[in-house]
Amino acid sequence: MSSTTPSWPSLYNPGLEILHIEHHAAVQPGGAYLYRADDIFRFTFYWTLIFYTPFFFACGLYAFFNYAIPPNRAHVPLRILRSRRSRLLSGEPSPTSPRSPLEAGNKNERRSRLTFGLLVFLTFLAVGLAGAVIGSAVLGFVVMGLYRAGDFNMSTWIPFLLAIIQVLVGLLSIWPSVIEII
Numbered sequence: 001m002s003s004t005t006p007s008w009p010s011l012y013n014p015g016l017e018i019l020h021i022e023h024h025a026a027v028q029p030g031g032a033y034l035y036r037a038d039d040i041f042r043f044t045f046y047w048t049l050i051f052y053t054p055f056f057f058a059c060g061l062y063a064f065f066n067y068a069i070p071p072n073r074a075h076v077p078l079r080i081l082r083s084r085r086s087r088l089l090s091g092e093p094s095p096t097s098p099r100s101p102l103e104a105g106n107k108n109e110r111r112s113r114l115t116f117g118l119l120v121f122l123t124f125l126a127v128g129l130a131g132a133v134i135g136s137a138v139l140g141f142v143v144m145g146l147y148r149a150g151d152f153n154m155s156t157w158i159p160f161l162l163a164i165i166q167v168l169v170g171l172l173s174i175w176p177s178v179i180e181i182i
Contacts, residue, residue, distance in 0.1 A: 006032035010156040032156045040144045045136035047163035053128045060124025068117030
């Protein structure tokens with residue numbers, strides 16, 4: 001067992017571990033291996049940040065622009081405008097709002113749409129970071145336990161693959177929600 005930790009990312013030619021390995025030592029020359037739990041967590045966390053947070057960043061940016069920039073009135077479908085105009089002319093209150101049609105809601109002067117949009121964006125980033133930390137901790141420590149139980153040497157490629165698996169599972173978990181929306 002080596003006491004030195006390789007520098008991150010320390011990826012090497014994976015062919016060393018896969019091709020022509022019969023009758024060779026478990027630790028290949030030119031390979032980099034992780035033995036300590038905090039190193040395994042750190043490598044997994046860095047790779048997870050690289051692969052996981054861009055999705056949260058993109059979704060947060062999309063939500064920010066949707067919230068900060070209100071929709072243009074020209075894009076409202078004509079049938080909705082006709083139903084609103086007929087309700088306004090008839091004087092009937094809307095079933096979704098008990099206010100009279102001429103009443104305007106109070107505008108919150110202390111907070112703008114931009115502020116709320118920024119809060120939504122920062123929430124997406126915080127949730128992405130929290131998901132990366134929790135996922136890296138769970139996957140890193142579980143796999144470290146499995147490798148120690150089997151007395152294996154963990155390649156620096158394993159945290160890389162764990163991060164990719166975590167991102168793919170996360171993307172697959174939103175698929176049923178997207179199908180329901182479509």
